[in-house]
Amino acid sequence: DAKTTQPPSMDCAEGRAANLPCNHSTISGNEYVYWYRQIHSQGPQYIIHGLKNNETNEMASLIITEDRKSSTLILPHATLRDTAVYYCIADLSGSARQLTFGSGTQLTVLP
Amino acid sequence: GAVVSQHPSWVICKSGTSVKIECRSLDFQATTMFWYRQFPKQSLMLMATSNEGSKATYEQGVEKDKFLINHASLTLSTLTVTSAHPEDSSFYICSAGAWENEKLFFGSGTQLSVL
Numbered sequence: 001d002a003k004t005t006q007p008p009s010m011d012c013a014e015g016r017a018a019n020l021p022c023n024h025s026t027i028s029g030n031e032y033v034y035w036y037r038q039i040h041s042q043g044p045q046y047i048i049h050g051l052k053n054n055e056t057n058e059m060a061s062l063i064i065t066e067d068r069k070s071s072t073l074i075l076p077h078a079t080l081r082d083t084a085v086y087y088c089i090a091d092l093s094g095s096a097r098q099l100t101f102g103s104g105t106q107l108t109v110l111p
Numbered sequence: 112g113a114v115v116s117q118h119p120s121w122v123i124c125k126s127g128t129s130v131k132i133e134c135r136s137l138d139f140q141a142t143t144m145f146w147y148r149q150f151p152k153q154s155l156m157l158m159a160t161s162n163e164g165s166k167a168t169y170e171q172g173v174e175k176d177k178f179l180i181n182h183a184s185l186t187l188s189t190l191t192v193t194s195a196h197p198e199d200s201s202f203y204i205c206s207a208g209a210w211e212n213e214k215l216f217f218g219s220g221t222q223l224s225v226l
Contacts, residue, residue, distance in 0.1 A: 036217075038155075041202070041220065041222065042219055042220060043115075043117070043204045043206075043217035043218050043219045043220045044155070044204070044206075044217045045217070046214045046215070046216065049214065087154075098145040098157050098160060098206070098215075099206075099215055100157070101147075101154045101155040101156075102154060103154050104154060
């Protein structure tokens with residue numbers, strides 16, 4: 001599994017876009033980039049994932065660089081409920097594989 | 112989307128007793144489930160992989176006789192913490208490995224406190 005590097009913490013003003021970076025310089029060609037978040041005392045929640053192309057869903061956008069060595073998760077209009085630890089994971093897809101969590105980024109949305 | 116239900120959400124027990132945690136996939140079949148443990152202010156650490164109809168696979172350093180895993184059906188895996196001690200107090204989380212559109216889903220977690 002490719003190792004990922006994320007800043008330990010970030011702040012964001014409520015209503016503004018939150019841009020969370022992730023470095024995965026050793027990612028292999030068939031590994032996806034997954035983003036999960038964990039709100040305090042809850043299980044991780046899936047946000048988005050992608051392989052090469054940028055992705056968008058109702059929660060967020062994922063921007064992957066052309067060389068795939070880094071990515072950015074964008075929460076377009078952060079709310080206080082988005083305060084959580086955000087995990088970037090590079091891994092293969094498949095039902096037989098677990099996900100390996102790093103230390104993540106603690107995002108705090110400020111009022 | 113797929114839902115993974117974990118029960119109980121929290122449990123307090125006396126030292127030396129055993130505690131069972133259930134993990135259910137509600138709307139899909141899961142041949143593989145994963146159990147994680149998370150200590151305060153730390154990330155999730157994989158404990159074991161639960162395989163339906165066969166023995167679980169434990170990560171290095173996890174005692175299989177202490178953390179008993181049973182995966183008797185395609186929708187239920189259980190983790191039993193035997194002879195619990197205060198150092199076993201932690202947040203336990205399960206996830207189901209039957210991927211829907213390449214996503215892995217997690218239970219809501221169980222906070223275990225051993226007195």
